[in-house]
Amino acid sequence: MRAAGIGKMLLRKDFDAVLFDLDGVITDTAKVHAVCWKRLFDGFLQKHAEEKKMAYQPFDIEKDYTNYVDGKLRYEGVRSFLESRGIELPFGDADDQPGFASITGLGNLKDQMVKEVLDAEGIEVYEGSVTFLRQLRRQGFRTALVSASKNAEAVLQIAGIADLFDTRVDGEVADRLRLPGKPAPDTFFEAARQLGAETSRSVVIEDALSGVRAGREGGFGLVIGVARKGNYEALKQEGADIVVGDLRELCD
Numbered sequence: 001m002r003a004a005g006i007g008k009m010l011l012r013k014d015f016d017a018v019l020f021d022l023d024g025v026i027t028d029t030a031k032v033h034a035v036c037w038k039r040l041f042d043g044f045l046q047k048h049a050e051e052k053k054m055a056y057q058p059f060d061i062e063k064d065y066t067n068y069v070d071g072k073l074r075y076e077g078v079r080s081f082l083e084s085r086g087i088e089l090p091f092g093d094a095d096d097q098p099g100f101a102s103i104t105g106l107g108n109l110k111d112q113m114v115k116e117v118l119d120a121e122g123i124e125v126y127e128g129s130v131t132f133l134r135q136l137r138r139q140g141f142r143t144a145l146v147s148a149s150k151n152a153e154a155v156l157q158i159a160g161i162a163d164l165f166d167t168r169v170d171g172e173v174a175d176r177l178r179l180p181g182k183p184a185p186d187t188f189f190e191a192a193r194q195l196g197a198e199t200s201r202s203v204v205i206e207d208a209l210s211g212v213r214a215g216r217e218g219g220f221g222l223v224i225g226v227a228r229k230g231n232y233e234a235l236k237q238e239g240a241d242i243v244v245g246d247l248r249e250l251c252d
C-alpha cells in the first residue's frame, strides 16, 4: 500500500517548491559516506580503546551511522557520535590537520577519505530521481538542493545535473549563513525562502532520519522519505508522510 496513489499527492495546485537532499536521494554517495565514516571511527576507536585499556567496540553502520551521523553537518556528526560513546574531544578549528586530535580533525580526515573514493570511483546518480526532477520542472515546480555536504556543488557538476536545481543550500552555504544542520529545519527554511515558497507549499524529500525529522519539525507541506535501505517503517516513525523505495514511483 506504500506506492498507491502517490503521484496524486504532489500536485502543482498544492505545492510550489520541492527541496531535495543529495546523498542517498539524488546520488548514490550515501554508501560512500557510510563506509568512510566507519573507516574513520574504527581507526579512532581502536586507538582510543588501546590508550584507555578498554574493549574495542567498532562503529556500526546500521545503528551508529543511522542514529548519530547520517544527514548531519560533518563536525556535528562527529560530535554526536562521540557523545554517544561518552568520548570527549576538543572541538578544534575548521583548518585542523586531518587526524584524531579534535572533532574538526576527525571531520577533515573523513572529508579527505570521501574525496579520494569519489575521485577514484566517480559518482552514481539515481536515474529515477533525475526523471522525477525533470517532470517536476516541466510542471512548473521550483527545485532546491539541501545538503549537509560541502562537496555538493562539485558532485552536481561531475554528475552533470546542476541545471536541475534553482538553488542550493549546502554545507558551504550553511557555514556562511551560520545555519544549524539537520535535524534543525533551518537549511530547508533557507531553501524555501530563496525559492520564494511558503513552508506549507514546499515538499521535503529525504533518505536520512535527521532530514525527515527536519521536514516534520519545520512544518513543511509534505515530507517524502526515500527508503534506500528498506527502512520504510523508521522513516514513517520519524514523520514522513509517504515513503517510497525510489523516486521513480512518483513519476507519471
Ligand SMILES: [Mg+2]
Residues within 6 Å of the ligand: 021, 022, 023, 024, 025, 030, 071, 206, 207, 208, 211
Ligand atoms: Mg541523505
